[in-house]
Amino acid sequence: xxxxxxxxxxxxxxxxxxxxxxxxxxxxxxxxxxxxxxxxxxxxxxxxxxxxxxxxxxxxxxxxxxxxxxxxxxxxxxxxxxxxxxxxxxxxxxxxxxxxxxxxxxxxxxxxxxxxxxxxxxxxxxxxxxxxxxxxxxxxxxxxxxxxxxxxxxxxxxxxxxxxxxxxxxxxxxxxxxxxxxxxxxxxxxxxxxxxxxxxxxxxxxxxxxxxxxxxxxxxxxxxxxxxxxxxxxxxxxxxxxxxxxxxxxxxxxxxxxxxxxxxxxxxxxxxxxxxxxxxxxxxxxx
Amino acid sequence: xxxxxxxxxxxxxxxxxxxxxxxxxxxxxxxxxxxxxxxxxxxxxxxxxxxxxxxxxxxxxxxxxxxxxxxxxxxxxxxxxxxxxxxxxxxxxxxxxxxxxxxxxxxxxxxxxxxxxxxxxxxxxxxxxxxxxxxxxxxxxxxxxxxxxxxxxxxxxxxxxxxxxxxxxxxxxxxxxxxxxxxxxxxxxxxxxxxxxxxxxxxxxxxxxxxxxxxxxxxxxxxxxxxxxxxxxxxxxxxxxxxxxxxxxxxxxxxxxxxxxxxxxxxxxxxxxxxxxxxxxxxxxxxxxxxxxxxxxxxxxxxxxxxxxxxxxxxxxxxxxxxxxxxxxxxxxxxxxxxxxxxxxxxxxxxxxxxxxxxxxxxxxxxxxx
Numbered sequence: 001x002x003x004x005x006x007x008x009x010x011x012x013x014x015x016x017x018x019x020x021x022x023x024x025x026x027x028x029x030x031x032x033x034x035x036x037x038x039x040x041x042x043x044x045x046x047x048x049x050x051x052x053x054x055x056x057x058x059x060x061x062x063x064x065x066x067x068x069x070x071x072x073x074x075x076x077x078x079x080x081x082x083x084x085x086x087x088x089x090x091x092x093x094x095x096x097x098x099x100x101x102x103x104x105x106x107x108x109x110x111x112x113x114x115x116x117x118x119x120x121x122x123x124x125x126x127x128x129x130x131x132x133x134x135x136x137x138x139x140x141x142x143x144x145x146x147x148x149x150x151x152x153x154x155x156x157x158x159x160x161x162x163x164x165x166x167x168x169x170x171x172x173x174x175x176x177x178x179x180x181x182x183x184x185x186x187x188x189x190x191x192x193x194x195x196x197x198x199x200x201x202x203x204x205x206x207x208x209x210x211x212x213x214x215x216x217x218x219x220x221x222x223x224x225x226x227x228x229x230x231x232x233x234x235x236x237x238x239x240x241x242x243x244x245x246x247x248x249x250x251x252x253x254x255x256x257x258x259x260x261x262x263x264x265x266x267x268x269x270x271x272x273x274x275x276x277x278x279x280x281x282x283x284x285x286x287x
Numbered sequence: 288x289x290x291x292x293x294x295x296x297x298x299x300x301x302x303x304x305x306x307x308x309x310x311x312x313x314x315x316x317x318x319x320x321x322x323x324x325x326x327x328x329x330x331x332x333x334x335x336x337x338x339x340x341x342x343x344x345x346x347x348x349x350x351x352x353x354x355x356x357x358x359x360x361x362x363x364x365x366x367x368x369x370x371x372x373x374x375x376x377x378x379x380x381x382x383x384x385x386x387x388x389x390x391x392x393x394x395x396x397x398x399x400x401x402x403x404x405x406x407x408x409x410x411x412x413x414x415x416x417x418x419x420x421x422x423x424x425x426x427x428x429x430x431x432x433x434x435x436x437x438x439x440x441x442x443x444x445x446x447x448x449x450x451x452x453x454x455x456x457x458x459x460x461x462x463x464x465x466x467x468x469x470x471x472x473x474x475x476x477x478x479x480x481x482x483x484x485x486x487x488x489x490x491x492x493x494x495x496x497x498x499x500x501x502x503x504x505x506x507x508x509x510x511x512x513x514x515x516x517x518x519x520x521x522x523x524x525x526x527x528x529x530x531x532x533x534x535x536x537x538x539x540x541x542x543x544x545x546x547x548x549x550x551x552x553x554x555x556x557x558x559x560x561x562x563x564x565x566x567x568x569x570x571x572x573x574x575x576x577x578x579x580x581x582x583x584x585x586x587x588x589x590x591x592x593x594x595x596x597x598x599x600x601x602x603x604x605x606x607x608x609x610x611x612x613x614x615x616x617x618x619x620x621x622x623x624x625x626x627x628x629x630x631x632x633x634x635x636x637x638x639x640x641x642x643x644x645x646x647x648x649x650x651x652x653x654x655x656x657x
Binding site for chain 2 (some may be wrong): 178180181183184186187188189190191194198201202203
């Protein structure tokens with residue numbers, strides 16, 4: 001005999017509670033802030049979309065948004081091809097496999113703020129490996145005073161920290177390609193480039209999708225490393241969106257404006273990720 | 288287009304083979320003649336695919352040589368050997384259309400566009416995949432993909448040989464039969480050497496003019512389907528070819544002649560004398576179920592009772608249990624209409640179809656024996 005009741009709801013309840021506390025409630029709080037002007041807990045006014053309009057017209061946001069897009073673009077443009085090249089050149093069997101896997105995992109284990117500190121030292125022109133080398137090659141390098149140098153250092157730091165992730169993802173993708181594909185390619189007399197273009201790259205598509213999305217989201221939200229390395233300077237050269245936001249919310253305690261900013265920030269990430277996802281998967285059902 | 292010769296070829300996946308069991312392929316000499324349609328038949332794990340991969344150059348043999356038209360190709364890569372191979376599971380280039388998949392091997396050779404298009408059309412027509420030519424390969428069904436894989440093997444007309452490694456595994460039975468016919472047609476049309484690996488004797492005998500039966504890393508017999516059926520050189524061939532396989536009975540060489548346990552068998556003296564010349568080993572009598580005769584009990588040396596009847600639709604397989612001490616079972620093939628005898632019956636092995644094996648190898652009958 002079947003019993004009809006609503007007991008099954010109890011089974012999904014834990015998930016509802018979890019999601020409510022981890023996502024919905026904090027997010028709605030931010031939504032709530034973003035439509036009010038708050039002076040203190042008892043003095044608050046409903047302002048509607050005023051904060052949004054103000055933020056969208058704010059040149060500070062425009063500047064850091066542009067900076068942010070250029071930065072994320074550079075991160076992807078360097079880390080994805082580099083990661084693929086590293087993965088392709090990793091050994092497939094033997095002792096080299098665990099060795100290279102451990103070597104590649106090391107940067108991933110270093111906490112963000114430590115990475116910033118490491119590069120603060122490496123970048124110094126007196127005792128730092130990177131800074132000293134560049135200066136002794138005759139290049140005038142100083143990340144603390146030159147905006148371009150600071151910007152490049154933050155980029156190099158990210159490449160150092162995260163290319164491994166792309167490489168490891170690609171490596172696992174490459175390993176899952178059955179040998180028979182390579183055998184067929186040899187029989188068909190395919191060139192190395194053709195093997196990469198028609199076998200490896202298509203088979204890597206799914207891991208690359210994950211790698212691109214992870215690296216985009218992460219780099220778009222970058223905060224700790226430039227904060228530790230340069231504090232967003234010199235000037236605003238390395239002030240990215242998250243730092244602008246933090247300055248607004250905590251530095252100036254401008255909660256309503258910061259909340260509107262956060263939501264716009266969130267929507268941008270959501271939108272761009274969706275565009276990536278759609279662009280990379282839209283060919284799947286065609287044919 | 289080439290004759291493929293294997294000279295003292297052997298392969299081991301271990302570094303230094305110390306005994307025969309270490310070899311995936313035991314030392315062999317073999318010739319595939321130009322233009323032949325051959326099958327390489329054997330159970331899983333007997334070394335068929337290893338042999339195929341050595342011929343195509345995907346695998347370098349640990350001993351011996353592979354010769355194409357008398358020239359050693361041991362040091363040549365598959366690319367340089369110009370050979371085609373179709374694998375067990377479909378391999379297609381996902382992002383390409385079916386047309387581009389078929390054109391790929393030709394483009395890699397730098398052939399002209401007109402020639403490529405003509406060849407692709409021809410092969411697509413032969414495999415009945417013309418309507419798919421503009422589809423992306425990744426969205427095809429498994430058997431369509433396998434047809435594309437086969438098409439890539441067939442599209443080059445200058446190859447030394449085309450090797451098939453159980454290519455119809457993923458294809459459903461109806462289509463399997465049609466594709467086999469297609470391959471046979473293509474073989475006749477292009478006169479290219481084809482070697483077809485399979486574990487299915489029906490598939491082997493419908494495709495091939497000559498079949499090489501492999502067992503334990505060796506080619507134990509190479510012959511026409513009829514030769515394999517009538518004159519198995521090895522007990523494995525007897526057992527593996529035919530449904531059901533050959534009856535094999537342990538026999539002994541006694542003072543008076545051939546003995547099956549406590550019965551003396553009627554065997555010509557010449558055969559007995561011949562068996563006596565060989566050194567000792569496990570002696571077996573083989574006879575195909577098709578040739579065993581069930582007779583009245585008074586007319587036979589061996590007797591038994593019917594144990595089991597399997598009706599196969601067009602014929603019957605009858606298990607007859609002999610009344611000797613160890614009570615071995617003899618399989619007998621009867622016509623569908625033939626009555627199944629009751630009670631104690633006589634079992635007769637016609638002399639012409641008796642085969643004798645010492646340690647699994649056929650004792651060849653001399654002319655005067657027959």
